Amino acid sequence: MKQNDTEKIKQTSQIIEKLRKTNPLIDCITNYVTVNDCANAVLALGASPAMSTEELEAIEFTQISNAVVINMGSPLQINLTTMQMVAVEAKKTNTPLILDPVAVGVTSLRNQTTQNLIKLATPNIIRGNMSEIKAIGQLFNITQTDSKAKGVDVAEDDIISDENVEENAYLVAKIAKELETTIAVSGVMDIITNGDEIYLVDNGNEVMSQITGTGCMLTCIMGAYSAVVNPLDAAIIATLSMTIAGDQARDKMIQKDEGSASFRTYLIDELYKMNAETIIENAKLYKIK
Ligand SMILES: Nc1ncnc2c1ncn2[C@@H]1O[C@H](COP(=O)(O)OP(=O)(O)O)[C@@H](O)[C@H]1O
Ligand SMILES: Cc1ncsc1CCOP(=O)(O)O
Numbered sequence: 486m487k488q489n490d491t492e493k494i495k496q497t498s499q500i501i502e503k504l505r506k507t508n509p510l511i512d513c514i515t516n517y518v519t520v521n522d523c524a525n526a527v528l529a530l531g532a533s534p535a536m537s538t539e540e541l542e543a544i545e546f547t548q549i550s551n552a553v554v555i556n557m558g559s560p561l562q563i564n565l566t567t568m569q570m571v572a573v574e575a576k577k578t579n580t581p582l583i584l585d586p587v588a589v590g591v592t593s594l595r596n597q598t599t600q601n602l603i604k605l606a607t608p609n610i611i612r613g614n615m616s617e618i619k620a621i622g623q624l625f626n627i628t629q630t631d632s633k634a635k636g637v638d639v640a641e642d643d644i645i646s647d648e649n650v651e652e653n654a655y656l657v658a659k660i661a662k663e664l665e666t667t668i669a670v671s672g673v674m675d676i677i678t679n680g681d682e683i684y685l686v687d688n689g690n691e692v693m694s695q696i697t698g699t700g701c702m703l704t705c706i707m708g709a710y711s712a713v714v715n716p717l718d719a720a721i722i723a724t725l726s727m728t729i730a731g732d733q734a735r736d737k738m739i740q741k742d743e744g745s746a747s748f749r750t751y752l753i754d755e756l757y758k759m760n761a762e763t764i765i766e767n768a769k770l771y772k773i774k
């Protein structure tokens with residue numbers, strides 16, 4: 486039986502208010518599919534999003550941002566230059582850098598871009614699904630898994646389950662240690678590790694995978710919390726906020742006999758209402774190392 490880490494839950498729940506009081510500027514270089522949802526998610530939790538992708542203002546925007554998020558969802562050629570400039574500037578200015586390597590492992594462009602960005606400027610957090618993180622392990626010759634990535638969603642073989650979660654968690658910790666970063670893997674269960682400590686989050690539900698953008702929103706929320714706390718705590722409280730909001734939104738959708746479009750709206754509502762009490766009441770957070 487896994488034991489809930491009540492101390493960590495209590496400690497990280499306090500970060501919610503800290504973010505609302507601080508209202509940091511979060512620059513998100515992200516994809517055109519989910520950009521509006523990401524901006525609203527960041528706003529709902531009390532940070533200030535800027536979704537600037539223009540190369541000509543990339544350096545200036547990075548210099549005034551409190552954290553920057555790079556999401557590879559739609560890697561247009563013009564965005565690739567911006568991503569590179571922003572990553573380098575973020576490292577130079579000690580600004581937290583968060584990477585969402587959407588669909589890495591699927592095309593050579595995404596593999597090269599991910600490798601290049603990680604080598605140029607180690608992100609403070611890498612956030613992806615299990616297929617994407619396995620692909621990174623393979624790209625850097627850290628792990629030899631046989632991952633067959635499937636578009637932007639997790640491949641069937643890589644879905645995290647009760648049976649494989651520990652094995653996957655130690656695999657991810659190995660990648661995090663080697664790359665000297667914090668990695669957050671989302672899925673049925675979420676894995677968060679800085680290579681030394683490993684946490685599992687068992688909140689969230691499958692409706693979250695039936696709208697697009699929950700992964701992208703989660704990454705931007707990690708960016709927001711990274712502006713006020715260390716990467717591991719930022720990844721934990723972002724995941725708890727997002728998955729608990731997802732559970733509340735699902736309950737409301739079912740109660741009202743509605744569908745996934747309503748769920749999408751309720752998800753933002755629940756992020757807007759999120760507070761320490763809701764986290765403490767609902768969080769399922771386990772420390773396994
Ligand atoms: N079947 C599921 N059960 C519980 N939570 C889920 C499920 N699918 C997705 N989530 C949650 O949705 C969010 C996005 O995760 P995921 O769908 O894995 O990302 P991506 O969109 O990048 O593939 C995470 O907070 C994750 O916990
Ligand atoms: C469908 C799609 N295509 C390119 S990016 C994107 C959104 C992916 O979002 P998420 O990883 O949050 O599901």
Ligand SMILES: [Mg+2]
Binds near residue numbers: 587613637
């Ligand atoms: Mg994703």
